[in-house]
Amino acid sequence: MINHTNKHPLDAIRYTKTKTISLDPEVLRTNRIVMGLYNDPRADIFRVLRTNVIRQLRENNWNSFAITSATPGAGKTFISVNLAIAIAMEGNQSVLLVDADLKRPAVGNYLDLQLEAGLFDYLNEDISLEDILINPGIERLVVLPGRHSNTNTSELISSRKMVDLIKETKSRYESRIIIFDLPPLFAADDALLFMPHIDAALLVVEDGKNTSDELQHSMHILEQTNLLGLVVNKSKQPVPSYQYGYSYGYSNETVIT
Numbered sequence: 001m002i003n004h005t006n007k008h009p010l011d012a013i014r015y016t017k018t019k020t021i022s023l024d025p026e027v028l029r030t031n032r033i034v035m036g037l038y039n040d041p042r043a044d045i046f047r048v049l050r051t052n053v054i055r056q057l058r059e060n061n062w063n064s065f066a067i068t069s070a071t072p073g074a075g076k077t078f079i080s081v082n083l084a085i086a087i088a089m090e091g092n093q094s095v096l097l098v099d100a101d102l103k104r105p106a107v108g109n110y111l112d113l114q115l116e117a118g119l120f121d122y123l124n125e126d127i128s129l130e131d132i133l134i135n136p137g138i139e140r141l142v143v144l145p146g147r148h149s150n151t152n153t154s155e156l157i158s159s160r161k162m163v164d165l166i167k168e169t170k171s172r173y174e175s176r177i178i179i180f181d182l183p184p185l186f187a188a189d190d191a192l193l194f195m196p197h198i199d200a201a202l203l204v205v206e207d208g209k210n211t212s213d214e215l216q217h218s219m220h221i222l223e224q225t226n227l228l229g230l231v232v233n234k235s236k237q238p239v240p241s242y243q244y245g246y247s248y249g250y251s252n253e254t255v256i257t
């Protein structure tokens with residue numbers, strides 16, 4: 001298609017026809033999006049995580065990372081959304097949060113977005129990006145939400161269109177940080193197929209659920225990936241998990257209770 005306006009769809013992220021909504025604090029509270037609430041002490045841990053992540057991205061000249069876990073339900077989306085808000089609001093950085101979990105997209109639920117289309121529609125149809133992007137009323141934050149798909153998601157996630165989208169988002173505005181909320185590593189090969197196209201990953205570990213074997217297996221899967229750290233989520237006690245049993249030999253941890 002000839003682009004008569006000479007404007008790339010990704011310009012939408014900046015020049016915005018991007019739809020803007022405002023977030024309801026009650027929804028945020030219910031969904032544990034503590035970063036969006038005024039003065040909530042539970043947000044402190046996301047500030048620590050934000051500082052750690054931004055430092056590593058800067059040191060390495062990276063601008064994209066994924067959030068994944070071994071098994072479902074570890075807290076990937078919870079952490080993706082809180083961290084994206086933390087980086088945009090207080091890290092003074094533009095953020096694009098992409099819901100790249102095509103099977104179980106949930107970023108929209110966490111923020112209570114009313115979605116007509118999502119990443120799946122963009123990959124599958126001739127639909128423009130600017131019709132999908134949403135600014136959830138937080139400066140410097142844009143969300144590329146997901147919408148549930150029953151089709152073969154690993155084909156879609158590694159499709160030419162998806163790879164081009166990642167390349168474009170990464171190179172177009174280098175100062176923007178792109179966060180991809182991914183499916184779990186053990187669920188399908190979506191996450192694995194995705195990793196080579198982005199700079200780094202954060203691994204979420206569900207405390208008391210993920211075994212040491214599962215962790216080691218995850219580290220093995222992520223061998224070729226730059227690991228930003230482990231986030232031990234749903235921790236029963238706010239102490240480093242190595243004190244009670246894991247032996248995966250990686251020390252850059254954030255513990256969330």
Ligand SMILES: Nc1ncnc2c1ncn2[C@@H]1O[C@H](COP(=O)(O)OP(=O)(O)OP(=O)(O)O)[C@@H](O)[C@H]1O
Pocket residue numbers: 031032069071072073074075076077078079101104106182183184233234235256257
């Ligand atoms: N630290 C926490 N404390 C209490 N509940 C939590 C915590 N983190 C996440 N949860 C809850 O656990 C559930 C799963 O979280 P979330 O949806 O973020 O996991 P996920 O890893 O993205 O799951 P999926 O594999 O389905 O994508 C949600 O109900 C969420 O609110």
Ligand SMILES: [Mg+2]
Pocket residue numbers: 076077078101104105106181
């Ligand atoms: Mg999720």
